């Protein structure tokens with residue numbers, strides 16, 4: 018069978034922290050005709066994210082940090098999110114555990130893989146792996162907060178899972194991975210709607 022996609026040209030537009038390339042492709046449409054398309058693709062690697070849950074206290078751990086892209090578009094920029102990070106050579110589960118220690122200051126147990134999703138498939142190559150895990154206060158390994166020398170300034174939030182669910186329902190948690198993880202944990206716990 019003839020290939021539907023042929024990459025004719027890749028032009029680097031910016032190769033700094035992330036890579037932005039302009040691709041010229043020949044794409045065979047479903048009606049059989051061929052289109053020549055230009056698409057700009059952003060590549061900063063893949064990532065992992067985790068929502069830790071303390072079943073005894075009914076609490077979750079989240080982070081709040083400044084996100085410039087949100088600030089530029091109708092938000093104060095301080096998003097409430099699940100802890101997350103770029104893989105940096107680790108596999109997704111190792112990455113989730115490492116980021117939990119760096120950003121939250123907790124060692125996680127019983128990490129459960131939920132799914133891997135494309136966050137922005139029209140423009141960004143990233144695949145993000147989602148996990149839920151257990152934590153408790155005996156597994157504290159540090160203050161959290163992230164890597165200050167890399168410009169991270171992360172506030173750790175601990176709240177009742179019900180409070181998190183309300184923030185999602187009210188549209189005050191609007192980070193996609195965080196909303197997804199809230200729904201996964203809700204399903205895992207078999208909770209009725211709020």
Ligand SMILES: Nc1nc2c(ncn2[C@@H]2O[C@H](COP(=O)(O)OP(=O)(O)O[C@H]3O[C@H](CO)[C@@H](O)[C@H](O)[C@@H]3O)[C@@H](O)[C@H]2O)c(=O)[nH]1
Nearest residue numbers: 034035062063064065066101102103143145167168169194
């Ligand atoms: N120099 C430079 N550094 C950057 C830039 N953008 C981010 N960084 C730095 O790169 C690091 C990224 O931190 P991580 O904790 O590894 O990732 P994240 O920003 O939390 O992103 C995670 O969640 C995102 C989705 O919400 C994901 O897109 C991402 O892949 C990852 O999983 C931080 O130290 C940040 O300061 C940039 O344009 N330039």
Ligand SMILES: [Mg+2]
Nearest residue numbers: 100101102120
């Ligand atoms: Mg992070």
